[in-house]
Amino acid sequence: MTDVAEDSRTIARDAPQYNASLVRREDATESLASFWVRFDGDPTPFEPGQYMTIGVFAEGKLMQRPYSVASSPRVAGSDGYEFYVRLVNGGQFTPLLWRLPEGHPMRMIGPKGKFLLEPEDDRTHIFISSGTGNAPFISMMRELLAVDRPRRAVFLNGVSYQRDLGYRDLVEGWQQNGEYPVTYIPTVSRPRDPSNVGWSGRTGRVEAILAPVLDELALTPDNSIAYICGNPDMILSAEETLLARGYPEPQVKKELYWPKGKEPRGDAPGAAISDE
Ligand SMILES: Cc1cc2nc3c(=O)[nH]c(=O)nc-3n(C[C@H](O)[C@H](O)[C@H](O)COP(=O)(O)OP(=O)(O)OC[C@H]3O[C@@H](n4cnc5c(N)ncnc54)[C@H](O)[C@@H]3O)c2cc1C
Incomplete structure (x- = not known):
């Protein structure tokens, strides 16, 4: 609009x-x-x-x-x-x-939705997100903490600018005080932008850092399950990486925030989603 x-x-x-x-x-x-x-x-x-x-x-x-x-x-x-x-x-x-x-x-x-944690799964959870795609993982981790059953997680979040890393303090806090067994791996895709001055973390898109992270942390289909949420291009690219490493499809769970290839619709007719 x-x-x-x-x-x-x-x-x-x-x-x-x-x-x-x-x-x-x-x-x-x-x-x-x-x-x-x-x-x-x-x-x-x-x-x-x-x-x-x-x-x-x-x-x-x-x-x-x-x-x-x-x-x-x-x-x-x-x-x-x-x-x-x-x-x-x-x-x-x-x-x-x-x-x-x-x-x-x-x-x-x-x-609604079927982007749910597997019951009683003690494999490492690889949470992969772009932008606001980190939201469902925050809910999952908060709830797992509340029932005192946190599951080991590697949490990747990709943004353009470091200021866009939502829930960073929360997740870094969990990692630092050991409250939640999480390895938080944020990445910024525009490291040369002036607003990213001082950034010393990973750079590049989240789908591009996935393979190195899997290698560094020795994550394999035997010891981990992947959940991916956010931008559809990122999801499909990350999925490709995981499938190529032998993750079976049911072990790669996805939540696409919009259909691949879609731009904002402007004020096209019929843009309201029906109330079903
Ligand atoms: C299951 C599901 C859960 C979602 N959860 C979230 C969420 O937690 N937070 C959230 O911000 N969005 C989320 N979305 C996206 C959200 O529903 C809307 O599409 C988004 O807020 C844009 O709405 P709009 O009417 O302003 O844009 P529209 O006129 O509908 O234009 C849609 C276009 O906006 C772009 N777009 C949509 N979502 C985003 C986004 N998050 N970041 C960047 N570009 C985007 C895409 O190009 C998309 O084609 C979710 C979508 C789905 C299907």
Whole structure:
């Protein structure tokens, strides 16, 4: 549709379909923010890795999109469902979301999705993400910590700029104090950008650092399982690397945030996702 500053669509404050509200938001950068949405009534149970669909009415049309939950299911009734979202300039829904003040009513449905942890799996979990694709892994780890069953994890997150590394403090903290047995491996793809001055970590896209990381940490199909989330090109490339190393397909789990090859749809007709 448009950039936030130019978005003049009227957002309905009331609608009979609204069943939740935006209880909190925290802006990390101009285009990355966390949003907490809570049902007006009882929370709906979900499993870490699943997503909810949130929306508002704009110009009489329900605009909504799916988002992976980043919080643990056990805080859904108190804090709500936490989402970590990138503003897509030219997108249909995120410019609306960015304009919503705390307390604004919303529609939320779900949960949905099959991007779930295997039960009782003690292999190393390789969590591979680009951008906000780290959200479902945060939910998984928070919940595993809450039940005191953390599973060994290698957590890769690829971004363009170091400021975009969401949940960095949380995961680095877990690693440093040993609360969660995680090896956190962030990477920035634009190391020469001035905003990445001082960056001493890995560089390059997350799919490009995957093979070296597998080698360095001796990760094999016998001792690990992979979960990949975010940008579809990244996912397909990382999957290729894993399959070539003998990981069977069911051992490579994927959550694509959009179909491969798709750009923001602008204000194309029929862009609202149906409320099913
Ligand atoms: C199961 C599922 C879970 C998702 N969870 C999250 C999440 O936790 N956080 C999140 O930010 N997004 C998530 N998304 C993407 C989200 O649903 C929207 O597509 C996104 O917010 C853009 O919506 P829009 O209406 O503004 O853009 P649209 O007008 O729908 O344009 C869509 C286009 O925007 C681009 N795009 C979409 N998502 C992103 C993104 N995250 N980063 C960069 N470019 C993107 C792609 O080019 C895509 O084709 C998820 C998608 C799916 C299918």
